[in-house]
Amino acid sequence: MAIKSFDTSKTDLNGKSILITGGTGSFGKMLLKAILRDHNPRRVIIFARGEYNHFLLQNSLPEEHVKKVRFFIGDVRDMDRLVMAMRGVDVVVHAAAQKQVPLAEYNPFECIRTNVIGAENVVQASIRAGVKQVIALSTDKAVNPINLYGASKLASDKIFVAANSLAAATGTRFAVVRYGNVLGSRGSVIPFFRDLLKKGATELPITDLRMTRFWITLEEAVNFTLSCMPIIQGGEIFVPKIPSMRLPDLVEALSPGMAIKNVGIRPGEKLHEIMITEHNASHTVDMDDRYVIEPEWHFWDRTNLVEKGYKTTPEGFEYSSDKNDDWLTVDELRDILATIPEGGE
Numbered sequence: 001m002a003i004k005s006f007d008t009s010k011t012d013l014n015g016k017s018i019l020i021t022g023g024t025g026s027f028g029k030m031l032l033k034a035i036l037r038d039h040n041p042r043r044v045i046i047f048a049r050g051e052y053n054h055f056l057l058q059n060s061l062p063e064e065h066v067k068k069v070r071f072f073i074g075d076v077r078d079m080d081r082l083v084m085a086m087r088g089v090d091v092v093v094h095a096a097a098q099k100q101v102p103l104a105e106y107n108p109f110e111c112i113r114t115n116v117i118g119a120e121n122v123v124q125a126s127i128r129a130g131v132k133q134v135i136a137l138s139t140d141k142a143v144n145p146i147n148l149y150g151a152s153k154l155a156s157d158k159i160f161v162a163a164n165s166l167a168a169a170t171g172t173r174f175a176v177v178r179y180g181n182v183l184g185s186r187g188s189v190i191p192f193f194r195d196l197l198k199k200g201a202t203e204l205p206i207t208d209l210r211m212t213r214f215w216i217t218l219e220e221a222v223n224f225t226l227s228c229m230p231i232i233q234g235g236e237i238f239v240p241k242i243p244s245m246r247l248p249d250l251v252e253a254l255s256p257g258m259a260i261k262n263v264g265i266r267p268g269e270k271l272h273e274i275m276i277t278e279h280n281a282s283h284t285v286d287m288d289d290r291y292v293i294e295p296e297w298h299f300w301d302r303t304n305l306v307e308k309g310y311k312t313t314p315e316g317f318e319y320s321s322d323k324n325d326d327w328l329t330v331d332e333l334r335d336i337l338a339t340i341p342e343g344g345e
């Protein structure tokens with residue numbers, strides 16, 4: 001498979017308390033599974049609003065795991081609730097977000113309340129509760145954003161990087177993990193195409209035949225996040241090196257020979273996604289399996305990776321889905337599709 005596996009062998013969560021905001025979502029559930037499978041945490045706190053999803057998650061876990069998990073109903077808009085949930089917590093992974101692009105456009109301030117004010121609340125609560133490490137999830141849509149979802153995640157990224165200055169003396173350290181589309185995530189193109197095929201479609205719609213996207217599997221998004229934990233000094237935006245895919249190749253992998261209908265680009269959609277702009281190149285470091293965008297300003301103790309011998313990316317470097325040198329072939333896509341459950345993850 002062309003999506004490489006990120007090494008999590010140096011990550012040690014034994015004896016630690018971990019809180020996952022958005023812990024009932026796709027990423028949160030996969031992270032919980034990985035932590036309970038590979039580590040022996042003191043406890044894992046799942047923080048999210050929907051009672052029913054808490055209930056479903058609780059029922060899906062084996063008994064020996066349920067004992068380690070706390071199901072905390074809460075909203076990231078509610079700072080007091082966050083502070084209460086974070087008491088005694090060592091590591092926070094912030095995955096809660098409002099992430100549907102059209103819904104954010106229709107309900108702009110709801111998106112800002114969750115993604116921006118929620119981010120600030122997570123920062124403040126983590127500092128108050130004495131959390132040691134916070135990792136917030138970002139997206140390629142936060143780079144040169146053209147929709148409110150992306151803009152709100154860009155604001156969130158800035159809040160988490162700057163939080164290290166606020167927290168300097170307390171020792172709480174904040175970093176960001178940014179990746180591209182998750183193959184097969186709920187509501188994404190793969191379950192959508194599969195549904196159309198099941199209904200007997202004779203052609204599949206593509207908004208633009210030239211469109212490219214970065215792709216990662218949910219499992220590797222989780223592994224990548226875990227693999228960043230031992231190297232966080234505060235203020236980094238970690239970007240995994242992952243392959244790109246052309247949308248027509250996905251159609252071919254799903255249903256060989258299927259006709260494609262070009263339906264035109266949708267509002268808020270880009271032809272190609274960017275993870276690192278050329279303006280970041282001078283402070284982006286290449287660490288073999290990942291890029292690290294280092295903070296341009298920092299008022300807390302950290303050693304720039306360049307001082308540790310890593311090289312910055314060349315002038316003009318841009319990490320975008322169309323300029324990637326790693327591409328998923330139709331055969332590779334077919335192999336990956338076979339691992340993705342019907343209906344998405």
Ligand SMILES: NC(=O)c1ccc[n+]([C@@H]2O[C@H](COP(=O)([O-])OP(=O)(O)OC[C@H]3O[C@@H](n4cnc5c(N)ncnc54)[C@H](OP(=O)(O)O)[C@@H]3O)[C@@H](O)[C@H]2O)c1
Pocket residue numbers: 021022023024025026027028047048049050051053074075076077094095096097098099114118137138139140153179180181182185186
């Ligand atoms: N999926 C992708 O393709 C992708 C790609 C790149 C980055 N990301 C990022 O990865 C993160 C996780 O995404 P995902 O795919 O796991 O999303 P998801 O499946 O939609 O899960 C979102 C989670 O956040 C919770 N949540 C939403 N609003 C909340 C609030 N106000 N307070 C507390 N919890 C709240 C949801 O539960 P309730 O609604 O019950 O509260 C749910 O547990 C997000 O930050 C997203 O931006 C996703």
